[in-house]
Amino acid sequence: MAADSGRYEDAQPLLTVEGLGIRFGGPAETPACDDVAFSVRAGEILGLVGESGSGKSVTCRALMGLLPDAAGVSGRMRFGGEELALCDRRAVARLRGPGLSMIFQDPMSALDPLMTVGRHIALRTDADPVGILHQVGLTDPAPLLDSYAHQLSGGQCQRIAIACALARKPKLLIADEPTTALDVTVQAGILDQIRRLATEQGMAVIFVTHDLAVVHQLCDRVLVMHRGRVVEQGPVDAVLRAPQHDYTRRLLAAIPRPAMRGRRLGLLPDAAPAPAAPASVRVLGEAPVLKFDDIHVQYKRGDGSLVDAVKDVSLSLRRGEILGLVGESGSGKSTLAKTAVGLVTPARGQVVLKGEPLDWNRPQMRWRRDVQYIFQDPRGALDPAARLLNQVRLPLDLHRVGTRAERDARARELLGETRLEEHLFLRKPGSLSGGQRQRATVARALALQPEVLICDESVSALDVSIQARVLNLLMDLRETHGIAILFISHDLSVIHHLCDRVAVMRRGELVEQRGTEALFAEPAHPYTRALLSAIPHLPDQTGAAAHPKEVEPA
Amino acid sequence: MTWLVIRFGRAVLTLLLLVAFVFFTLAANGDPALAKFGDDIDAQTLEAFRTKWGLNYPLWKQFLIYLDGLVHFDLGLSFRTGRPAWELIFDRLPATLSLMAPTAFFSVAIGVPVGIYAAMHHGGRADRLTILAAVVALAIPSFLLGLLIMFVFSVWLGWLDPSGITGWTSYIMPVATMAIAASAIFARFTRSAMVEVMSHPMIETAQASGLTRRLIQRVHALPNVLLPLITIAALEFGNLITYAVIVESVFGWPGVGRLLIESVAGRDYAVVQAAIMMTGVTMILANFLADLAYGFVDPRIADARRLRLRRTPREARA
Numbered sequence: 001m002a003a004d005s006g007r008y009e010d011a012q013p014l015l016t017v018e019g020l021g022i023r024f025g026g027p028a029e030t031p032a033c034d035d036v037a038f039s040v041r042a043g044e045i046l047g048l049v050g051e052s053g054s055g056k057s058v059t060c061r062a063l064m065g066l067l068p069d070a071a072g073v074s075g076r077m078r079f080g081g082e083e084l085a086l087c088d089r090r091a092v093a094r095l096r097g098p099g100l101s102m103i104f105q106d107p108m109s110a111l112d113p114l115m116t117v118g119r120h121i122a123l124r125t126d127a128d129p130v131g132i133l134h135q136v137g138l139t140d141p142a143p144l145l146d147s148y149a150h151q152l153s154g155g156q157c158q159r160i161a162i163a164c165a166l167a168r169k170p171k172l173l174i175a176d177e178p179t180t181a182l183d184v185t186v187q188a189g190i191l192d193q194i195r196r197l198a199t200e201q202g203m204a205v206i207f208v209t210h211d212l213a214v215v216h217q218l219c220d221r222v223l224v225m226h227r228g229r230v231v232e233q234g235p236v237d238a239v240l241r242a243p244q245h246d247y248t249r250r251l252l253a254a255i256p257r258p259a260m261r262g263r264r265l266g267l268l269p270d271a272a273p274a275p276a277a278p279a280s281v282r283v284l285g286e287a288p289v290l291k292f293d294d295i296h297v298q299y300k301r302g303d304g305s306l307v308d309a310v311k312d313v314s315l316s317l318r319r320g321e322i323l324g325l326v327g328e329s330g331s332g333k334s335t336l337a338k339t340a341v342g343l344v345t346p347a348r349g350q351v352v353l354k355g356e357p358l359d360w361n362r363p364q365m366r367w368r369r370d371v372q373y374i375f376q377d378p379r380g381a382l383d384p385a386a387r388l389l390n391q392v393r394l395p396l397d398l399h400r401v402g403t404r405a406e407r408d409a410r411a412r413e414l415l416g417e418t419r420l421e422e423h424l425f426l427r428k429p430g431s432l433s434g435g436q437r438q439r440a441t442v443a444r445a446l447a448l449q450p451e452v453l454i455c456d457e458s459v460s461a462l463d464v465s466i467q468a469r470v471l472n473l474l475m476d477l478r479e480t481h482g483i484a485i486l487f488i489s490h491d492l493s494v495i496h497h498l499c500d501r502v503a504v505m506r507r508g509e510l511v512e513q514r515g516t517e518a519l520f521a522e523p524a525h526p527y528t529r530a531l532l533s534a535i536p537h538l539p540d541q542t543g544a545a546a547h548p549k550e551v552e553p554a
Numbered sequence: 555m556t557w558l559v560i561r562f563g564r565a566v567l568t569l570l571l572l573v574a575f576v577f578f579t580l581a582a583n584g585d586p587a588l589a590k591f592g593d594d595i596d597a598q599t600l601e602a603f604r605t606k607w608g609l610n611y612p613l614w615k616q617f618l619i620y621l622d623g624l625v626h627f628d629l630g631l632s633f634r635t636g637r638p639a640w641e642l643i644f645d646r647l648p649a650t651l652s653l654m655a656p657t658a659f660f661s662v663a664i665g666v667p668v669g670i671y672a673a674m675h676h677g678g679r680a681d682r683l684t685i686l687a688a689v690v691a692l693a694i695p696s697f698l699l700g701l702l703i704m705f706v707f708s709v710w711l712g713w714l715d716p717s718g719i720t721g722w723t724s725y726i727m728p729v730a731t732m733a734i735a736a737s738a739i740f741a742r743f744t745r746s747a748m749v750e751v752m753s754h755p756m757i758e759t760a761q762a763s764g765l766t767r768r769l770i771q772r773v774h775a776l777p778n779v780l781l782p783l784i785t786i787a788a789l790e791f792g793n794l795i796t797y798a799v800i801v802e803s804v805f806g807w808p809g810v811g812r813l814l815i816e817s818v819a820g821r822d823y824a825v826v827q828a829a830i831m832m833t834g835v836t837m838i839l840a841n842f843l844a845d846l847a848y849g850f851v852d853p854r855i856a857d858a859r860r861l862r863l864r865r866t867p868r869e870a871r872a
Contacts (some may be wrong), residue, residue: 063761097764104762109755113854114777123773124763150855174762260666 013039013078014204015063015172020075020086022058022067022219022228032058033099033228040172043202045195047219047236051251051463052180052434053553055228056208058172063206064102065122069123071370077189078195080171084199097124101170105177107158111149117160124167136163137193154329162193168551172204173197184490185329191218191235211465212255213493213536216240224248240539243371243443254468256497257538258520265468265473265497287355288316290340290452294349297508309335311508312349317452320482322474324499326492326531330421330506333488337454341373354451369399371378372445376457378437388440389425395447414443419471442473446481453477454486459494471498492535496520558749561845565838572834576827577617586633586821607633629831630824632817637768639828643810650809651718653728653801654794660733661790665740666783672741673748674771684741691738696797699803700731717806728805732797736790743786744779751760751778782852788844792837 022033034054040046048056061552063069063077075086079099084091084211104110111120121129131415133141136159149157154379158178175194178325179187195218198205207219214224224247231409232245253266297310312437317323338344341359350357358367375381380480383391393411401407416427418439429437438458457473459467471494477483489495495502496516504515504525510529512525522528587603588595604610623630629639646830672684694702704727708716714723751757754776760770799811806812810829817825849856 058612064756066761094759095762095763101764102759102762103753104759106755110759112756112778114781114852115773123769125766148857150854150857162758168764170764339679 001045005149012041015040016041016075017063017086018078020062020077022055022060022062023072025071031128031228032071033062036225036230037227038223038230038233040204040242041080042171042204044221045198045205045207045219047215048206048208048225048294049210049215049222049251049445050225051210051465053227054225056174056225059225060102060176060206060208063092063094064084064100064174066102066310085295085413088318096456097168097170098173099170100174101165101168102174102176103158103161103165103178105180107154107161107178107181108149110161110164111157111198113149113238114173116148117145117152119447120164121145121167124164127167132163132167133160135166135197136160138163148470148508152185155189156184158182158186158190158191162190166197170203172206173210174206176208178207180209180211184492185328185534188536191536192527194218195311196528211536212240212252214536223252227414232428237539254464254539256468256471259540260497260529261497261516262475264472265298280414286318288352289319289354290486291316291337291352292349293352295336295346295351296348297339298345299335307503308508310339313505313508313510314349315503315510315513317486318486319451319484320478321501322478322485322487322499324495324502325486325488325505326490326495326502327505327537328490328531330507333505337373337456337488338488340371340452341368350484353415366398369448370450371452371454372448372450373454373456374438374441374445374458376439376460378434378461379429381441382437384429387426387428388420388432392440392444393466395444399448401448411443411447415440417446418443419469433466435462438466438470439473442470444484446477449481450483452484452486454488456485456488457490460489460491467494486489492531504531532554561842565842568838569834569865571830573621573827573831574617576830577620577819578613579615580821580823580826581613583821584777586823621825632822632825634817634825636823639824642825643828643832646808646810646813649807650802650811653725653798653807653809656725656729657736657794657797657813658791659733661740662787664733665737666744667743668737669744669772670748670779673752674743674764676749676752681745684745688738688742691734691816692742692796696731696735697732697800697804700801703727703731704804712718718737719808728801731801732794735797736794739790739793740783740786744783747779747782751775754778765847773784777851781848784844784847784851788840791840792833793834795836801871 016039018037020036020407021031023031024027029436036055036059038046040349048059050056058067058071061073062071062073069091070091073087073089077084077086079095082095084095084098086092111117117133118129121132122211125132129145130141133144138144138159144152144156147508162173162178164435173194177289178194179190191214193476194205194207196325199201202475205213209215219236221234222236222239224231224239224245226247229316232239232243232248234244239248240252250266256265264419270272285460292313292315294312294314295310296308297311298306299309313332313336315323315325315336315368318465325337326471327333335344339346340353341356342363345360351369352358353370382388389408389411392414393407396402396407396410402410412422413424415508416422420439420443424432424436430441431439453474462470474485474487475498478485488497501514502516502519504511504527512519512523512528514524519528523532587600587609588608591599591603597810608616611619620630631637632639632642635642668684672681675681689796704716707714714727718724756774757770760774761767795811798809799814802809802811803815810832814826814829816822817829849859
């Protein structure tokens with residue numbers, strides 16, 4: 001796309017931001033943003049990346065005048081020849097609509113649940129709504145006009161949110177993680193749409209994301225933020241291939257990519273990336289430790305009718321093996337996994353643990369010991385009122401393992417194994433970061449030395465640096481304890497990095513199941529191919545990789 | 555229409571339980587004959603009274619007789635006056651309704667805008683002042699508030715007549731007493747609903763695409779606030795009846811509330827039953843109307859109900 005954006009290179013920047021600073025609280029507090037400066041040209045897509053708390057979202061909100069009154073904003077912006085002080089929220093707010101517009105992460109809650117799609121558009125413009133919906137890639141928009149948000153898919157909602165943002169023909173669109181909540185194929189379609197709007201209409205875009213691969217696929221230039229400051233900016237290829245700043249290098253080292261498959265990822269707080277001890281990708285046992293035998297699960301819908309969530313799926317997991325389970329939301333991945341811990345009862349079929357069929361009507365304590373489940377949201381999985389140490393010791397208490405002192409020592413050992421610092425052991429979850437919380441849930445899951453660990457999107461909500469820590473930990477566990485791991489994720493890069501074998505599910509059916517290398521090299525099923533082609537890729541840091549900007553819309 | 559049938563069945567069951575509860579509670583409460591004639595009455599008169607009113611039958615039979623009357627729209631006769639119970643109620647009903655209607659109007663007309671105003675200044679002085687006023691208004695029992703108002707305007711200032719209906723000015727004090735408490739409830743609920751809606755991502759999305767604050771409040775915030783308000787309105791209707799009982803006693807108002815209190819004191823079962831029945835029916839009706847209103851306001855609820863209707867027999871079996 002370098003050629004396309006070249007058209008605008010001589011032009012004056014559409015937006016220039018200088019000395020942007022944002023403070024919540026007094027001058028003693030660390031600023032959320034400090035001395036941020038950048039510019040965007042018409043038709044250009046600027047990627048804004050950084051981990052949570054890096055200040056990327058507050059930067060965007062400051063440009064839109066959407067920060068709460070309590071926030072202290074300083075700095076100036078020049079937009080299309082008009083010079084404004086960013087602290088003047090009324091002046092900034094006047095630009096909203098025909099000047100700047102913004103879309104957000106959660107597409108479902110972007111729309112008013114009580115209002116039809118057509119009225120959403122009509123509130124913003126007198127133009128023909130069908131034309132506007134066409135413009136955002138909705139092929140048959142007429143019937144959509146009378147529908148409500150709850151009748152639409154996440155992808156449709158996000159396209160309509162974009163249509164609302166575009167209705168007044170803004171010169172700059174700010175997109176704050178607009179595809180993070182969407183499936184990978186849907187994401188590909190939305191990214192393609194944004195790229196098309198920028199090239200065809202000369203609209204400038206600021207695209208906020210934590211995903212560097214998305215930046216590589218979509219953006220012309222990138223701005224890397226860390227702790228409220230811009231640490232590096234420049235053309236995407238230059239920054240991602242040859243990062244100058246240390247933080248960018250470490251950020252890139254933490255991302256799973258094909259070249260790093262099966263190896264430990266570099267960790268952000270460490271100076272040296274990737275200790276690069278090659279992991280033995282060896283399956284230790286032949287007999288399956290956990291077997292799903294023709295599992296069929298039905299759900300009752302609100303109106304009493306039944307839906308097949310999982311359709312006769314058989315899957316087995318050997319000792320020391322990491323099996324990836326992928327598929328889009330609603331494909332039945334979690335439902336299948338939950339039958340192994342008795343959270344879901346299959347209508348037919350059985351789960352066999354070490355040769356013993358599980359009957360959850362007569363549950364045995366040892367089953368609960370052998371199979372542990374780690375959920376996506378560590379905040380919801382931990383008791384907010386109890387100290388970490390007590391929570392990790394709880395399974396040992398329940399199963400009456402050893403004396404009180406022994407249990408305490410064991411819990412400390414477990415927390416240490418997950419690289420949690422000693423002074424955090426007696427904290428409550430509220431004062432910990434997401435990554436620290438997730439490591440505590442891993443420690444708790446390991447307390448009873450399970451044979452099988454089920455990780456249900458366990459790293460999806462984490463920043464890449466923390467994700468890297470948890471992934472490294474899982475690899476360690478498999479090697480040191482020979483634990484079998486069922487790893488559920490929608491992130492195919494992570495799956496490729498971690499798993500020995502991959503099973504692909506779609507609409508409750510198992511469509512493909514093979515060794516990771518083979519599956520990623522030559523996907524057999526068309527659905528797997530569609531999934532794989534939709535993943536955004538990072539460039540190799542040395543050689544020149546293909547730059548797949550154009551993607552088939554989903 | 556399945557949904558309507560289910561709703562109706564549930565309403566009838568609720569009503570039946572209410573009738574049974576009131577009937578047996580009253581029966582456990584003492585002898586109406588003794589209440590009418592006093593303790594020093596000869597056994598013969600008592601016996602005659604009991605036979606006349608069917609009080610000699612076992613309790614279950616009395617209940618069945620009462621139910622039989624009920625399905626023929628016969629609510630029984632008043633022990634004290636001998637007139638049909640429903641007649642007594644309907645005589646008093648206009649007085650009560652003429653209190654409730656303006657109260658309902660003022661509590662919504664004052665409470666909702668005040669709540670919205672407070673929410674728009676969320677955390678500010680206007681907001682804190684409103685909450686304080688609402689808490690104070692709710693904390694004062696309505697009989698005390700009524701007496702206070704009466705003391706100021708009748709005794710002290712001498713502007714208004716303390717009791718009875720002598721003209722439109724008679725309505726001022728009882729309606730004010732009821733509306734102060736009711737509008738405080740509306741203000742509080744409107745405020746919290748509005749604060750919640752205004753923090754919803756759709757508001758930020760609307761702002762970001764250039765809609766004005768005023769427009770957003772009108773088209774997004776208000777309809778979404780209406781939803782919880784419907785629930786509160788239905789509940790509040792029941793509260794109004796309770797207020798009416800108290801306020802009518804304080805201001806000597808010839809309404810159903812006072813009739814109820816007199817009848818309970820005189821163990822006039824049929825009248826008490828009828829009054830409670832009437833309250834029950836109105837409550838059920840109010841809730842039913844609220845449910846119906848949800849369907850109109852919220853397309854998600856409308857869809858869920860439609861889905862239930864569209865279910866084919868095959869799907870239902872599966």
